[in-house]
Amino acid sequence: MNKFRARLTFIFIALIGSSVLLAGIFMARMLQQSNIDSLKVNMERELRIIMTTVEWKASGFASMEERFQYFTGKALMLKQSADARVTFIQADGTVLGDSDSDPKGMENHSDREEIIAASRDGIGYATRFSSTLGRNMLYAALPVKAGDEKLGYLRLAMSLTEVEQSIRKVWLGLLSGLLVVFVLAGLISYRIAYGVTRPIELITSVAQQITDMNYKYRVKVSKKDEIGQLGIAINRMADSLQLQMNRILEDESRLKSVLENMISGVVMIDRDGNIVLLNRSAEEILGFSAPELLGKRFDQAKQQFEFTQLIQECIDSKAHIRDEMVFYFPTERILEINLNPISEVSAKWSGLLIVLHDITAVRRLERMRSEFVANVSHELKTPIAAVKGFAETLLAGALDDKETARSFLQIIFDESERLNRLIGDILELSKIESKRIPLHFSPVHLQSFIGNCLNVLRSQAMSKEIELQMSVPEDIYMEADEDRLRQILINLLSNGINYTPEGGKVSIRVEHMTGGSDAVESDKVRFTITDTGIGIPKKDIPRIFERFYRVDKARSRSSGGTGLGLSIVKHLVELHKGTIRVESEVGVGSKFIIEMPLIH
Structure with missing residues (x-):
């Protein structure tokens, strides 16, 4: 833009300078010609006046020497009055007298330009350098006649030094003025060019920023001319682009958020068979991170052969395919696979969208x-x-x-x-399980509450001579649904009695657990129900909370159990925002540990 401004300034200066220079040349030429024309008029007038004062007749002179003396004297006298060189020339070109030179030594003047013009036109003029005087001279000649007889020529020569000095002064003034004009023109031109190019420069800068996706930049419009209208148009375009880009970014953010938070895995393959999109769930399902798969062909992505074959089948048929498949990496799971061909507006196939649903839990x-x-x-x-x-x-x-x-x-x-x-x-x-049981929380004094639970089971325990023990701090209270807490503890204690041989022992211990900075969040109550029964094999421990699962099916049925008690206990504990776990050793006994919040 600075080059354009300099070029524009130079053009303005050149135009102004050329105009002034041409005008000065024309004026100098006109002035020079005017001075010369004025000199010519004066010289002609003086020639005619001189012609009346000179006797050209030859009868009055005895010899050529006298003629030389007469005309030379006249020339010298006339020079003083005319302030010009005076020359008398005979009709054949012989110089008879000259005010500035000896006529005897002067060559024949018949071939002089002014003499030839005077002979032809009645008056002749010529401008040339005088070798005799060493300067430019203006010559004017008039023929001298007696009737039709041509007697000779009278010539005046005036120096052009004054004219040249005058023209030189004009040129000096012209050049000085031209220099001033150039300076002023340069300043004015630069100012004009700056005024023209600066808004364009700003608009160009804003346009470049918009090209670089910096849509916050705007053109400052100070005038309503064409450039101002252009600036307004650029601002409107920037507003429109910014609005559209914001919408695109919002849509992109929403789409990205949806993809990243989808439970289902999404994989996109382009028309060349390269994986171009992979969301977080797909990474977890397939067992590979996005950098490991993006840009690779689907058949080079180290995927299960059956899955790769299914993708190839969809690419070949370009039809929707749904299938279920067992994947063994990174973990064994059952996946529902939906493969959907992607078509452009022109119905041209452009890729493949794969949606993976983990239906293992289902x-x-x-x-x-x-x-x-x-x-x-x-x-x-x-x-x-x-x-x-x-x-x-x-x-x-x-x-x-x-x-x-x-x-x-x-x-x-x-x-x-x-x-x-x-x-x-x-x-x-x-x-x-359907969460249709509302819990009614109230303060529970655990020592008396657990004592009542043990009283309910005491007759059952006495029939097998089983000792019931409790260890509960006297001052501990907790918030719980009393009926559901009773159901949890009686179920576990009853199981302990049922699976403990005669003469055994079943105990319950309660502890207040604290920890962390927030007492309300960290305070918990731990219930530990321990028996000296037959114990649970390690292979069965992970499944004892499943419905109808029995470790010893024959004994469970003979004890009157339904196989649903521990499943009910686990759900009720979770409704209290608690956890339950079991530790057991075959032949030694079992220990059920429950932890619940002290306050809800």
Whole structure:
């Protein structure tokens, strides 16, 4: 832009300087010509005056020498009055007299330009350098006639020194003025060029910033001329671009946020088969980070062969494909794979979008549901079969034997009770899992509360000579749903009694746990229920909280358990924002540890 400004300034100076220079040359030439024309008029007038005072007739002179003397004297006299060189020339070109030189030594003047012009036109002029005087001279000549007879020529010569000095002064003034004009023109031109180019420079700078995606820059518009209108247009364009870019960035941010927070994995493959997009869930599912896969072809991405084959099939068919596949890396899981071809507006195929859903948990839940239905059916079928069998036996005639009938009726009653407990536990578990049980928190004094729980179970423990122990601080309170907390503790204590041999021991210990800076958040209550029972094998510990899972199925059924107690306990503990874990050793006993917040 500075080069453009300098070029524009130079053009302005050149135009102004050329105009002034041409005008000065024309004026000098006009002045010179005017001075010369004025001299010519004066010289002609003086020539005619001199011509009347000179006698040209030859009869008055005895010899040529006298003629030389006469005309030379006249020339010298006239020079003083005319202030010019005076020359008398004979008709044949012989110089008769000259005011500035000896006529005898002067060459013939018939070939002089002014003499030839005077002979032809009646008056002649010539401007040339005088070798005799050493300067430029203006010559004027008039023919001298007597009737039709040409007697000679009278010539005046005036120096052009004054004219040249005058022209020189004009040139000096012209050059001085031209220099001043150049300086002023340069300043004015630069100012004009600056005024023209500076807004363009600013607009160009803003346009460059917009090109570099810096949309906050704007043109400062101070005038409403064409450049101002251009600046306004640039600002409007910048506003529009900034608005559009903000929308694009917002959409991009939303899309990125959606992709990054999707549970499903998303993979995009371009028309060349290269992986161009991979969200975080896809990285976790496939077991590779984005830098490891982006830019690589799908068949070179170290993926499972069946998955690669499925992608190739979709590329070949360009049709939607849905399939389920077991992946073994990084962990074993079941994936639902949706492959969707991507088409441009022109319906031209441009790539492939793959959506990966981890349905391992869904399939596990379906399996658990099936197992649950099968277990419920089995658990319901057993007491129902017993009731039906003994009822048929009684109807077949066993009623006649009162002792047998009483025994059968007791069995029918026990099985119906077991069936009632099973149905109750199933309904209870269903309510808990669907979170349809509201908890009513209230302060609970744990020492008296646990004492009451043990009293409820004391008769059951005494029947097996099992010792019940408790270790609870006297001053400890906690916020809990009293009914649900009782259900948790009685269930665990009852299990301990059921699976502890005669003469064993079941104990419960309560501890107040503190830690951290926020007492409300960190204060917890730990319940530890310990028995000296048969224990749980290590392989069964991870599954004991599953529905209907029994370690010893025969003994569990004989003890009257439904297989749902520990599952109910786990859900109730989690509703209290707590945790439960178990430690056990076969033949030594089990320990259930529950931790709950002191205050909700």
